[in-house]
Amino acid sequence: MILNHVRLVRELTSGIETESGFVRVQKGKITEVSDRPYCLPDKIRENTSAEKEEDFRVIDCKGKTLLPGLIDLHTHITVLNQVGFDCLHSDMALLTAAAEHTSRYLDMGFTTIRDCGSIHRVANEVKHMVQRGLIQAPDLITCGRAIMPTEGNVNHVMAQHVHFADTSEEVRKAAREEIAEGADFVKIFASGAAAISTGVPKQSIMFPEEIRSAVETAERKGCYVAAHCHGDDAIRTSILAGVKTIEHATLISDETLELAAEKKSWLIPTLAVMYVSDGPRKTYWESRLGPMLRHCTEKMAKAYEMGMYLGFGTDCAAGDFCYDNGIEFQFRKEKCGMKDLDILLQCTRNNAVIAGIDDRVGMIRKGMEADLILVDGKPDQDISAMYHRPDLVVKRGHIVREV
Ligand SMILES: [Zn+2]
Structure with a gap:
């Protein structure tokens, strides 16, 4: 051709x-x-x-x-857009829903996506289906379930895409299990989550030794850790523990930006997920996410000016408003002042380098x-x-x- x-x-x-x-x-x-x-x-x-x-x-x-082809380093093929929510009764129904949903990313031009936690680890199986040519969908890089310490108010569906672990030993076992089940990397929750009603994003929820335990376990198996981090302390602790990719990096401070630059840690901001659409809980989400978005865009603008090599993630999913209207591209330009070409490089070349696949794609x-x-x-x-x-x-x- x-x-x-x-x-x-x-x-x-x-x-x-x-x-x-x-x-x-x-x-x-x-x-x-x-x-x-x-x-x-x-x-x-x-x-x-x-x-x-x-x-x-x-x-x-x-x-x-x-x-x-575009690369999204932070998405979820289930959980978002309610995908998989009504499939808990049947793994086969879940696989079908997840496979169907994954194929939608191609429509928006994404040919490689990194799944940062899926219900029942279904992303691992969808990845194999793509590799065997059974479905036409983006290549997947997967972590199975994301490792999280005990937190309150995790609903029964959300609970299926995380792997609860407290103490360094439990984190080590959880990381080993996820890798044994087919994960390409280990995802941890180092800070509270905005999507959980009682989650406090600025709180560090893992201890430094637990994060180090995840990193050491992953490195022994030739992979790496990606850490969900909103709060500055969680970001700093994760960088010092050897985490490879800092997801969201929402409330990062100037000092921690300097540390990330010095340690060559990869930041994967996900701005689109903080876009608040019209809906019954608009006021609640605006008050929760608005300040986070303002802080994050200000700091990512600074990281960009410093010449940091930024990755591209969305924490949204194909088929939703943010994806179909390119909100991540728009926010990077309009709120962070990034140049058009650099945004393109972030979602292609940079992401390929960060994911270690730049010899094949990007x-x-x-x-x-x-x-x-x-x-x-x-x-x-x-x-x-x-x-x-x-x-x-x-x-x-x-x-x-x-x-
Ligand atoms: Zn996420």
């Missing part, structure tokens, strides 16, 4: 910039990236049967911008997986082109959707 007349952005192609080039895709990989349009060789043009073959299929992309380069999206507009100059579905989505060389 040849995607012809594509606009390419230098920073996402390792140096090739053009208003009308082409990208060749063969057997699921990118095999050629050119700054010139493609011309069908005469011998093929005469042979109409050859033209029908996938390798010679030429798609005219009309000067639209071709980007690497850029348009020869030899990379053919995970590609076509966007109408110039998102590197005006990120609002990302506030809606892309025109074309290609996963591993297969067209998922074209306009």
